[in-house]
Amino acid sequence: MKLSQKVAVMQHSPIRKFNRYAREAEEKGIKVYRLNIGQPDVKTPECFMEAVKSFDEKIVAYAESEGTESLQRAISEYFKRYGIDFKKEEIMVTDGGSEALSMIFHSILDEGDEVLIAEPFYTNYHNFVTAAGGKIVPLTAKAEDGYDYAKKELIEGAITEKTRAICCTSPGNPTGRVLSEEDMRLIGELAQKHDLWIISDEVYREFVYDGKRITSFGAMKEFSDRVIIADSISKRFSACGARIGCIASKNPDITDAIMKLAQGRLSSPTLEQVGAAALYGLGNDYYNEVVEEYRGRRDAAYEELMKIPGAFCLKPAGAFYMMARLPVADVEDFLMFLLTQFEDRGETVMFAPAEGFYATPGLGKDEMRIAYVLNRDDMRRGVELIRLGIEKYNGR
């Protein structure tokens, strides 16, 4: 029996595929600092479980395909705080940001169509675009250049007659890059000129540091006919396991296309939508506290990274990831070493090798991504373990 080509070319998640070795290390009694995955150790706000526990219907029934009305309303209200205007009918609830992106790509891509995405990018974009039959055309961004990709020549040089969209993640995973309004205007104008969709993945919207402003393509009225927002409660509210996200757009054609896909999978989970609606009611105090927490974690991790001789890293302006070049030739091999041959006082560490975050072959082999999702002390210790590991690995 044949398997599909499109799945055959997909990789196992570079973020998750080393889990097995981490588990084996743990079974040997070694503590593994997991810096590989964007699973924060920040508590999910209690209002989530309180809302879930108060669910008192006798039947856990299908929700509406577009999401429960109360969650659509709660998201619509939440958007207003950033000057983003989406009516509830323009918001479709999805199974996390993952399904949001998957549905968007299915809606706009046929076999061979292209999407521009700055690399390094969130590795699962590979799968979402490939499953939809499309192809990622990377806009290569470099740490030395601030991971800037909002450049006319770079973008226009990559556009072909098959290009359907430009997809931006801001704040960015894995780079922490935050687009300025000027960047966004340039991207928007190029999208207009070449008649492209703008897919804006804004799941880290609030996580910006050092006085950077929160921006959203959803607030730029001049591009509203072509903007499709992908969003999620996972990171914002540390509720990754709820699998609740949304798609928002003012373009009725895309809303109609998404609705067909949404009806096809019936609905998003009912209980988790009840919890999510409560989360969207949280006020500024919540956001201020969480953002301050992540800023502190970033600073701690960055400080420790700077102690690794030969490492290079751009201090991220947003989200909660850091890309770093390490003084090793093959980061995957180094990670295997950390998980199978290394320990310091009974502890080791895990990160995500960066090769999977690139579309251009050969890039990222000496880079890693870490997620600063653990508390400051754990971040310091985790990065210290990377440093100690490099000493041992290169000294073999």
Add this chain to the structure above:
Amino acid sequence: MKLSQKVAVMQHSPIRKFNRYAREAEEKGIKVYRLNIGQPDVKTPECFMEAVKSFDEKIVAYAESEGTESLQRAISEYFKRYGIDFKKEEIMVTDGGSEALSMIFHSILDEGDEVLIAEPFYTNYHNFVTAAGGKIVPLTAKAEDGYDYAKKELIEGAITEKTRAICCTSPGNPTGRVLSEEDMRLIGELAQKHDLWIISDEVYREFVYDGKRITSFGAMKEFSDRVIIADSISKRFSACGARIGCIASKNPDITDAIMKLAQGRLSSPTLEQVGAAALYGLGNDYYNEVVEEYRGRRDAAYEELMKIPGAFCLKPAGAFYMMARLPVADVEDFLMFLLTQFEDRGETVMFAPAEGFYATPGLGKDEMRIAYVLNRDDMRRGVELIRLGIEKYNGR
């Protein structure tokens, strides 16, 4: 901006697209009996919410991509009662049966590949197969013939070099057809001969009536290398809104392919998996009671249907749907009449027009599907309203 062709050719769910008119009727104060959707009014067993409420982690974290270990184990144990042997590693938890089917088709279909499915079939198969780039080749089954499609000539006549799989739903939605072991052996042998996958959608496994035996492709060892089971808790436990299903297969290649897709969307909802694991612990008393309840509903609905002059219906042997030919030329037009121009004592009724359950153009125009998911009295009244509606509609 362009939308994808594959979504352009998709239909809005024929099961859900009349919702708007039903809601408008309800706003006018009319009670609508909803026989269109497989949303049972049977209570979700209390152990589901009890388990969810006892969740006491501080973080609603990602689950494993393949599902929580406790849910995998619970499903593995459950399968044993039917002689189905799947180890926990051979079971992957999905976002409902919908995602299970979607992942299966993505794993085996490339652009232009074909899947054999008996028609009428569950309408969302259209979307799952189309989104994966594939094409449904229908095996037309007729009520007069007991919806039998396990016929050598029919199946072999439809196989081409592009055929990748035969997909069976037993007990069947919308026909209620239950495959016998003999049927299954024939299908299995043809799949072997032509090297096809066997996709077995068994979400209604327990819902068989009149002494029919519960059968599963999972229990047929001779075909185990090519069998892929799609399953779900939605119908079995009246927990449609939980969106928990699974894929089970003993073929390591398909498991590996599915795992890539599973990692790409990270995980299924965490809380709902906690609830689902509890449901799988229910014993025979639960199943006996529920199956008896549906049998009674079927009989009530069937009896009322037989009172409609000119209607034709095969009494279903399983699942909880009934296909019926009505004495009207255009069932969709009749449904619009019911929702917008008809009422009897302040009540009307909604069903699913059957055209969307066929792949062959022109079939199903005078057929409807009803779901016998409401209690017996409501089923009787719902079907009575169809009868009264036909009198008014044809008498205009």
